[in-house]
Amino acid sequence: MSYVPNELLARLVGFRMYSVNFVMDRLQLGFDSNTDDEPFLNCDVWPEVTFDGEIFREPDRGYADALRRLIPSTVLETREGTGLGLVLVFERGSIKVHPKVEDVYVEIAMLSGFTDREWMVWRPGEESFEDLGV
Numbered sequence: 001m002s003y004v005p006n007e008l009l010a011r012l013v014g015f016r017m018y019s020v021n022f023v024m025d026r027l028q029l030g031f032d033s034n035t036d037d038e039p040f041l042n043c044d045v046w047p048e049v050t051f052d053g054e055i056f057r058e059p060d061r062g063y064a065d066a067l068r069r070l071i072p073s074t075v076l077e078t079r080e081g082t083g084l085g086l087v088l089v090f091e092r093g094s095i096k097v098h099p100k101v102e103d104v105y106v107e108i109a110m111l112s113g114f115t116d117r118e119w120m121v122w123r124p125g126e127e128s129f130e131d132l133g134v
Contacts, residue, residue, distance in 0.1 A: 005128050006080040008111060008120050012039060012088065016074050020067045027067075029095070031075070031113075039113035044106070045099035052092055066093070082130045086122065101132045108132075
């Protein structure tokens with residue numbers, strides 16, 4: 001089976017982001033809904049956060065606050081593609097995962113936690129990150 005960009009990521013539409021966890025050198029975003037799915041997006045690179053029109057990047061002052069303020073927002077739209085990376089759109093902002101190649105060690109992000117066990121790991125040079133070829 002071949003990979004279809006945004007097919008799995010789009011399953012987050014309608015889910016509420018309920019947690020932001022800083023785990024050493026990565027970020028974990030937790031989502032819930034009225035289903036049995038409990039997906040989470042592990043970001044092994046720091047995503048760009050937009051909140052109320054202002055863009056925050058780690059280590060900007062206010063970065064963690066901007067992420068926190070997106071709780072308990074619902075995912076309205078997702079986008080995924082080469083040159084774009086992964087984007088989650090909320091009412092008051094967005095989270096975009098598209099690092100510079102020098103910021104990636106092995107993996108970029110992983111989405112899992114669906115009851116049907118569907119999951120995805122994004123790496124540089126693969127799928128929607130072909131532009132970050134190693």
